[in-house]
Amino acid sequence: MKNQTQLKILFIADIIGKPGLDIVTAFLPSLIRKHNINFCIANGENAANGKGITPREFFAYRQLGIDVVTSGNHVWDLAQGRKLLQDEVPLLRPLNYPQESPGRGSDIYEGNNGISVGVLNLQGRVFMYPIDCPFKAVKREVERMRTKTPVLIVDFHAEATAEKQALGWYLDGQVSAVIGTHTHVQTADERILPEGTAYITDAGMTGPFDSVIGLSRKIALKRFIQGIPHRYEIAKENIRLNGVVITIDAESGRSTAIERISQP
Ligand SMILES: [Fe+2]
Ligand SMILES: [Fe+2]
Numbered sequence: 001m002k003n004q005t006q007l008k009i010l011f012i013a014d015i016i017g018k019p020g021l022d023i024v025t026a027f028l029p030s031l032i033r034k035h036n037i038n039f040c041i042a043n044g045e046n047a048a049n050g051k052g053i054t055p056r057e058f059f060a061y062r063q064l065g066i067d068v069v070t071s072g073n074h075v076w077d078l079a080q081g082r083k084l085l086q087d088e089v090p091l092l093r094p095l096n097y098p099q100e101s102p103g104r105g106s107d108i109y110e111g112n113n114g115i116s117v118g119v120l121n122l123q124g125r126v127f128m129y130p131i132d133c134p135f136k137a138v139k140r141e142v143e144r145m146r147t148k149t150p151v152l153i154v155d156f157h158a159e160a161t162a163e164k165q166a167l168g169w170y171l172d173g174q175v176s177a178v179i180g181t182h183t184h185v186q187t188a189d190e191r192i193l194p195e196g197t198a199y200i201t202d203a204g205m206t207g208p209f210d211s212v213i214g215l216s217r218k219i220a221l222k223r224f225i226q227g228i229p230h231r232y233e234i235a236k237e238n239i240r241l242n243g244v245v246i247t248i249d250a251e252s253g254r255s256t257a258i259e260r261i262s263q264p
Contacts, residue, residue: 032065197255206243
């Protein structure tokens with residue numbers, strides 16, 4: 001018999017432009033079936049051709065069964081995305097941007113089995129734009145959200161491994177999962193921390209792998225070799241879907257399993 005308090009969450013790593021959308025379209029239905037997914041989160045900061053998101057990609061993701069779209073530093077790249085953040089839609093931007101910036105960084109949603117799922121989006125400060133402290137911001141918000149549900153999922157959009165690991169330990173036992181994003185390279189360090197928080201340093205990327213973190217190799221090489229900016233163009237070859245599946249005990253909010261996904 002299926003455990004009624006078990007919740008399975010699929011987190012899809014940064015979806016890159018059209019190639020990313022195509023592979024999500026191809027694989028999401030079978031992933032949801034295979035893993036009995038109750039709730040699906042995807043990072044969409046690179047949805048619109050690698051930079052930002054527009055209503056077009058956002059509603060395409062929603063139609064495919066993605067419940068919430070998280071983001072990161074690129075969410076501000078397009079005016080349409082900044083406007084979308086102000087609407088009442090399940091799109092999050094990192095919580096620790098100044099309060100005056102559009103949108104919100106956390107909210108509570110519902111899985112297909114009626115279980116409440118809190119989602120928080122955070123951004124790191126090491127080798128990134130120096131916004132407010134992610135540790136202080138998340139602590140306050142977790143305390144508030146835990147009065148409503150013990151199932152809390154954090155997308156920590158950050159560059160530095162150490163900052164991500166530190167946040168994982170900081171929140172162990174307070175949230176169900178800390179999932180790293182932003183580097184676009186999936187790490188093999190997924191684990192359940194001692195107090196029941198699922199952790200991975202980076203969930204990876206959903207897009208073209210014959211690239212430099214999604215960018216066309218030719219353009220990335222020009223940038224590095226010449227040391228000057230070149231137009232942004234995403235790659236097209238070797239498209240993969242990355243992410244993680246997390247199994248959570250909904251009563252306690254503790255995770256019991258985390259599995260890396262990399263398809264095909
Ligand atoms: Fe990204
Ligand atoms: Fe990013």
